[in-house]
Amino acid sequence: MLTLDHYLVLSAILFFLGAVGVMVRAQIIVVLMCLELMLNAVNLAFVAFARHLGSVEGQVIVLFVMVVAAAEVAVGLAIAVAIFRQKGAVGIDDLRVMKW
Amino acid sequence: MISLPELTFVGILPALLLCAAGVVILVVGWFLRRGVLVVSCAVGIVGIAAALIANNPLRFANDSAFSNMLAVDAYSWFLNIVILIAAGLTILMSVRYLEDEGIAMYEYFVLVLFAAAGMMFMVGGDHILMIYIGLETLSISIYILAGGLPESVKSKEAAMKYLILGGFASGMFLYGAALLFGAAGTLSLTGLAKHFQAGQVGLLAKAGMGLILVGFCFKVSAVPFHMWTPDVYDGAPTPLTAFMSVGVKAAAFAAFVRVFFEALTQFQVDWTQILWALAVLTMILGNVAAVVQENIKRMLAYSSIAHAGYILIGMIAGGKAGISGVLYYLLAYTFTNLGAFGIVALVGRKGEARIMLKDYRGLGNSNPLLAVAMSIFMFSLAGIPPTAGFIGKFTIFSAALAQGYIWLVIIAVLTSIVSVFYYFRVIMKMYMETPETQPAALQLSPATAAALIISTAGVLYIGIFPTTYLGLALESVKPLF
Numbered sequence: 001m002l003t004l005d006h007y008l009v010l011s012a013i014l015f016f017l018g019a020v021g022v023m024v025r026a027q028i029i030v031v032l033m034c035l036e037l038m039l040n041a042v043n044l045a046f047v048a049f050a051r052h053l054g055s056v057e058g059q060v061i062v063l064f065v066m067v068v069a070a071a072e073v074a075v076g077l078a079i080a081v082a083i084f085r086q087k088g089a090v091g092i093d094d095l096r097v098m099k100w
Numbered sequence: 101m102i103s104l105p106e107l108t109f110v111g112i113l114p115a116l117l118l119c120a121a122g123v124v125i126l127v128v129g130w131f132l133r134r135g136v137l138v139v140s141c142a143v144g145i146v147g148i149a150a151a152l153i154a155n156n157p158l159r160f161a162n163d164s165a166f167s168n169m170l171a172v173d174a175y176s177w178f179l180n181i182v183i184l185i186a187a188g189l190t191i192l193m194s195v196r197y198l199e200d201e202g203i204a205m206y207e208y209f210v211l212v213l214f215a216a217a218g219m220m221f222m223v224g225g226d227h228i229l230m231i232y233i234g235l236e237t238l239s240i241s242i243y244i245l246a247g248g249l250p251e252s253v254k255s256k257e258a259a260m261k262y263l264i265l266g267g268f269a270s271g272m273f274l275y276g277a278a279l280l281f282g283a284a285g286t287l288s289l290t291g292l293a294k295h296f297q298a299g300q301v302g303l304l305a306k307a308g309m310g311l312i313l314v315g316f317c318f319k320v321s322a323v324p325f326h327m328w329t330p331d332v333y334d335g336a337p338t339p340l341t342a343f344m345s346v347g348v349k350a351a352a353f354a355a356f357v358r359v360f361f362e363a364l365t366q367f368q369v370d371w372t373q374i375l376w377a378l379a380v381l382t383m384i385l386g387n388v389a390a391v392v393q394e395n396i397k398r399m400l401a402y403s404s405i406a407h408a409g410y411i412l413i414g415m416i417a418g419g420k421a422g423i424s425g426v427l428y429y430l431l432a433y434t435f436t437n438l439g440a441f442g443i444v445a446l447v448g449r450k451g452e453a454r455i456m457l458k459d460y461r462g463l464g465n466s467n468p469l470l471a472v473a474m475s476i477f478m479f480s481l482a483g484i485p486p487t488a489g490f491i492g493k494f495t496i497f498s499a500a501l502a503q504g505y506i507w508l509v510i511i512a513v514l515t516s517i518v519s520v521f522y523y524f525r526v527i528m529k530m531y532m533e534t535p536e537t538q539p540a541a542l543q544l545s546p547a548t549a550a551a552l553i554i555s556t557a558g559v560l561y562i563g564i565f566p567t568t569y570l571g572l573a574l575e576s577v578k579p580l581f
Contacts, residue, residue: 008282015275022268031264038271045278053285058278061229061287065274068236075240076263079247083256095257 007048014041028083028090032076039069111158111165111172111224114151114180115217118187121147122213129206140206141195141547144213148188155180162579164226168288171226171358171579178427178576179223179354183347185558186434187216190343192551193442197339199545200450201249208248212343215241219351223358228277228287228312231355232270235319238351239266242344246336251451258335265318265328273315279308292363301366309367312359313374319352320408323381330389333401338448338455341397342441345404346434353411353430357423360415361580368418375416376508382409383515391522396444397455399522400437403481406519407433413505413512414496420581421499424573428495431569432480432488432562439555440477443470446542454539457529464531466541471530473556478523480559483516488563495570 014037021034043062050058084090109116124147125140132139158177165172190212198208218237225231243266247259281287283305284295296305314325321329333341360371386406393399411433414426447463447470448455464471480489493516497509544552562569 011278015271018271019268022264028260028264032267035264035267035271038268039274042271042274042278045275046281049278049282052282055285057286058281061277061281064229064233068233071240072236072243072263072267075243076260076267079243079256079259079263082247083253083260086253086256095260 004048004052008045011041011045011048014038014044026092028080028092029077031092032073032080035076036069036073039065108163108165108172110161111163111170111176112221113154114158114184115220117151117154118147118213118217118220121150122210122217125206125210125213129210132206136204136206137195137198140209141191144191144209145188147213148184148191148216152181152184155184168290169227169230170221170224172224173579174576175354175358175579176220176224178573179350179430180220182350182427182431182434183216183219183223185431186343186347186350186438187212189438189442189551189555190339190347192547192554193342193438193445194337194339196545196548197337197445201337203248203250205248208245211241211245212340215245215343216347219347222351223354225355225358226289226362228280228289228359231359232274232277234351235273235355236270238348239270242340242348245340246332246344248340249337252335254335255337256335258332261328261335262332269315269318269325272311272318276308276311276313276315279304279311281308283308289359289363293365296364296366306367306370309364309371310374313371316352316356316359317378320349320356320411321405322378322408322412323385323405324378326382326386326405326408329405330398330401333404334395334397338397338441338445338452341401342438342445345400345441346430346437349404349408349411350430350434353415353426357415357426358580361418361423372416372418375412376505379409379412379416379508380511382406382412383512387515387518387522391518393522394457395455396457396460396526399457400440400444403519403522404437406515407481409515410493410496410512413500413508416505416508417496417499417503419499419503420574420577421502422496423577423580424570425492425495425499427573427576428562428566428570429492431573432492432559435555435558435562436477436480436487436489439473439552439559440481442548442552442555443474443477446470446544446548449542457525458535460526460529461533461535462530462538465534466538470542470544470552473552474530475527476556476559478526480563482520482523484520486560486564488559488566491563491566491570 018034018038046058046062161172163172215238218234222234243263247256249255318325390402414422480487483489483493
């Protein structure tokens with residue numbers, strides 16, 4: 001029997017994987033995917049809570065989050081393309097013009 | 101039977117007008133070939149003026165609209181004005197900059213207007229979802245704008261860094277929201293407040309509160325969540341940096357205050373302690389790192405981190421005095437920082453070639469008026485009377501003292517003294533050093549001149565006659581308490 005806790009643990013693991021991925025992965029595309037993973041982990045938590053509490057609010061929020069995530073990744077990929085055109089590569093290491 | 105929510109457009113009319121102006125620019129810009137920048141600027145300014153007028157009814161309202169999604173109150177009124185001033189001055193000073201860079205991009209103004217509309221939704225949001233959508237509307241617009249310089253690798257890099265860290269921050273924010281939702285079963289601020297007042301406060305809610313705090317701290321660039329700030333401020337087009345440093349900060353602080361003082365007051369003891377530590381770190385690191393910068397945009401970026409620390413003190417002090425101090429500080433900071441970045445954009449010339457501190461040598465000779473204005477902005481940032489920055493710091497520090505945060509205020513005053521060093525370095529360069537080759541004097545366009553005159557006048561006027569504005573700020577925080 002799957003309980004709320006199972007979903008929450010899964011969502012926490014996914015969120016953690018996404019967050020670590022953003023910090024350690026070397027490809028911008030993979031980093032963007034990890035951002036998506038974080039947001040989808042959040043969505044899972046929202047849906048699980050909504051089901052548990054019997055409230056529609058959580059499910060509505062998920063729809064909004066999905067729209068926003070799509071918009072964000074569209075802009076992210078556009079910037080990645082622009083960087084690729086100028087530098088011929090899209091690694092995180094290519095973002096090194098500025099350093100304090 | 102589903103009942104449709106009642107539509108009250110008063111609350112969103114200012115934001116709607118901004119969006120309408122943006123759409124008009126999009127349509128008109130498509131047809132125009134010449135003078136598209138000037139026309140878009142004019143349309144934008146008209147939209148902002150209309151929004152300022154439409155914003156007035158909010159002052160005396162204390163209401164919520166769209167099924168409690170949006171608060172229509174004096175608090176939104178005050179911050180909407182701050183945001184509109186920021187957007188208006190940014191648009192005015194951008195025309196010349198875009199012309200110099202040879203970018204006939206009318207979408208720039210559209211995105212500034214859309215970002216300002218997002219900020220208004222963030223400020224007025226009475227529901228975490230509304231705040232999140234406002235936050236993303238403004239962030240996505242600004243990601244695009246930050247990467248807007250076609251030739252510059254730095255600008256793309258800034259946009260990418262901002263997008264990745266901004267996305268990370270909103271992920272944190274949302275996860276916190278999910279946990280709060282699990283704990284309380286609702287995300288409306290009043291609902292959350294009611295829930296926490298009635299029941300005890302569990303671990304789930306505390307974790308949610310912590311994650312939301314991290315999300316906001318990213319947006320206001322408080323240490324240790326400030327890493328993106330110097331790079332993004334350095335790489336983005338200068339007028340946009342100005343907009344980011346004041347507009348995003350004002351909107352983020354507004355939502356930060358509303359969420360924490362309206363919904364999470366039961367946790368005040370917990371988050372005050374966290375904010376205390378963050379404020380101290382922010383003030384020390386921001387000011388110390390600014391001392392060693394040679395690039396003026398990076399220096400101002402670290403200075404903006406430091407100012408986030410001072411504003412956090414107002415939140416720690418809390419109460420009407422502390423929060424009205426925050427509002428006044430945001431207004432003062434808007435005029436000051438926009439003016440300072442406006443001059444940085446001018447002095448930078450084509451391709452932002454001259455953004456080092458040494459490029460300011462001899463500005464006092466070649467452009468005396470600009471140098472005077474820059475000195476006034478530096479005085480205000482350092483917090484020296486009779487400027488607005490002084491009154492802002494004074495109000496916030498005295499509110500904190502009244503609450504007994506003596507050590508916090510001592511650290512704040514000491515770090516302010518450090519900040520005097522690097523702000524005065526700019527003034528020294530302008531008046532006391534001479535460059536090897538004197539560049540030609542800068543010519544101001546009418547729009548830029550207007551922006552600089554308004555910000556100089558604002559800094560001096562609300563600094564010399566602060567009573568009215570402090571009164572307005574005090575009146576505006578009433579809905580929160």
